[in-house]
Amino acid sequence: MHNRKDFAMYAVKKIDSWQMRSPFIILILASIVGALTGAIGSLFQIGIQHIISLRLELTGSTFSNIYLKSFIVFTITALMGAIAYYLVKRFAPESGGSGIPEVEGALLDLRPVRWWRVLPVKFFGGLCALGSGMVLGREGPTVQMGSNLGKMVADTCHLKNKDSQHTLIATGAGAGITTAFNxxxxxxxxxxxxxxxxxxxxxxxxxxxxxxxxxxxxxxxLIMGSAPILNIPNQSAVPLSTIWLYIFLGLALGVIGSLSNFLILTTRKFLDLFYQKKEYLFVLTGALLAGTFGLLTMFLPEITGGGFDLVPNLMNEFYGFYPLLILFALRLIATILCFGSGAPGGIFSPTIALGAILGVLFGIMVKTIFPEYDIQLSTCAVLGMAGLFAASIRAPLTGIVIVMEMTSSYILILPLILTCVAATFMAQTLGSTSLYSAILENTLNKLGIEPDQKN
Incomplete structure (x- = not known):
């Protein structure tokens, strides 16, 4: 009897000791998840850069005949697209798209986290898709890989508690955004x-x-350096007399963001029906898209890739109004097709690039209508980036901060707040929901899962 009491007291002390140390252990594991995400995300970025450099080197000097060069580029990039889409279709369908809706579904216990499948598929599939020149961002793959690393660490350490698992999954997602944008x-x-x-x-x-x-x-x-993702010329404070203009910029961005979300969701639904006819159509679509955008990098590089390389040219006023308008239309179509097709890539970077174009278009119009105002197009580009992000993702605070950290434009905090709040207000007024929430809802509906139903 005495031994039983001693054993019970010992067990209680052990449980109490674990509960006291548990938060500390979770913090240690969170630091490991963050470090792994930072390392893999950096390798992912380096890999994309090397693939793009090799592809450009191949097209720049190896072949002099334009037709032969075009054929080679199309064939190589189409093969890259086919590999990316095949990996998704064959091994991990949940790795298609940005992956962020899958993370949100995992936190609700409505979607599986098969890290042993998703990590290699998202890494190598993302390298092929983004390296081909498709209009996709690296943040989606980095976020999904980070969240899967969180689940991997939780499984490796035999964490059975759901809250602890969810904490590490969410930590990996946040670390993914951190790594993608520094x-x-x-x-x-x-x-x-x-x-x-x-x-x-x-x-x-x-x-x-x-x-x-x-x-x-x-x-x-430590791997990539501490410089901001985008090198923006030194910004000056916005005159208070012009601050009201950016409310109208935000409202316009809210309309365009809502339209963009609608078109992406419509495209996804249409292509889902198209893919159901034959499974190979998914891979064929990826090959055609990747080959086409790989070919376009030779002739119209501005409408290919994530769009970060385009932003400095916008800031330096390299484009006139009508060429910019055409560029916006082409990149919008490209973004809808690439992201809507189910490629393993994100939407943040293309959205930010579209927002920068819209911001510069707005700045050009304002300079024409109000020539007495000192309007900087670089300022309008920064505000456009944040505003369209806020309208599409419905995350105004994240939009404000992510653009400030990317560009070091902290002095623009007031117009950034006004633009993002106005953009979100307009998107909400038009009935537009967060793009990721809508994608998750559609995924659950296809699987016959109710949002409040647990696995």
């Missing part, structure tokens, strides 16, 4: 704002996200 605060806010309906907030979980994002940022900067 923006730790944005990674934290992304989890708080975009995943507010799925993430369980506790003191320990929020601290874990903080630790993971900081850890990811440190590793990223």
């Amino acid at each position: 923006a730790p605060l944005s990674g934290i806010l992304f989890v708080i704002e975009e995943m507010k309906g799925e993430f369980t907030y506790t003191k320990a979980s929020i601290k874990a996200v903080f630790v993971g994002c900081v850890s990811a940022c440190v590793v990223y900067q």
Whole structure:
């Protein structure tokens, strides 16, 4: 009897000791998840850069005959697209698209996290898709890989507690945003704002996200350097007399963001029906898209890729109004096709590039109508980037901070707030929901899963 009491007291002490140490252990694991995400995200970025460089070198000097060169480029990039889409279709269908809706579904226990499949498929499939020249961003793959690394660490350490698993999954997602944009605060806010309906907030979980994002940022900067993603000329404060103009910019961005979301969702539904006819059509679509955009990099490079390379030219006023208008229309169509097709890539970067174009178009119009105002097109581009992001993703705070961290445009905080709030207000007024929430809802509907139904 005495031994039983002693054993019970020992067990209680052990449980109490574990509970006291558990938050500390979660923080240690969160730092590991962040470091792994920072390392893999950096390797992913380096890989994309090397693939693009090799492809451009091949087209630039190896072949002199334009027809032979075009055939070679189309064939290579089409093969890359076919590999990317085949990997998704054959091994991990949940790795198609950005992957962020899958992360949100995992936090609701409505979607599986098969990290042993998703990690290699998203990494190598993403390299092929983004390296081919398709209009996609690297942040979606980085976020999904980060969240899957969180689940991998949880499984490796035999964490059975659901809240602990979810904390590491969310930590990996925030670390993914941090790594993609060298923006730790944005990674934290992304989890708080975009995943507010799925993430369980506790003191320990929020601290874990903080630790993971900081850890990811440190590793990223050790590998890639500490410079901002976009090199923007020094910004000056916006005169208060012009501040009202950016409310109208935000309202316009809200309309365009809502339209963009509608077109993407419509395209996804149409292509889903198209793919159901024959499975190979998914791979064939990827090959044609990748080959086409690979070919376009030779003739119209401005409408290919994520769009970050385009932004400095916009800031330096290299384009007139009508060429910019055409460029916007072409990139919008390209973004809808590439992202809507189910490629393993993200939408953040293309959206930010579209927003920059719209911002410059707005600035050109304002300079014409109000020549007495000192309007900087670079300022309008920064505001456009944040505003369209806020309207499409419905995350205004994340949009504000992510653009400030990417461009070091902290002096534009007031017009950024006005633009993003106006854009979100207009998108909400038009009935537009977050793109990721809508994609997750459509995925669950296809599987016959109710949002409140647990696996």
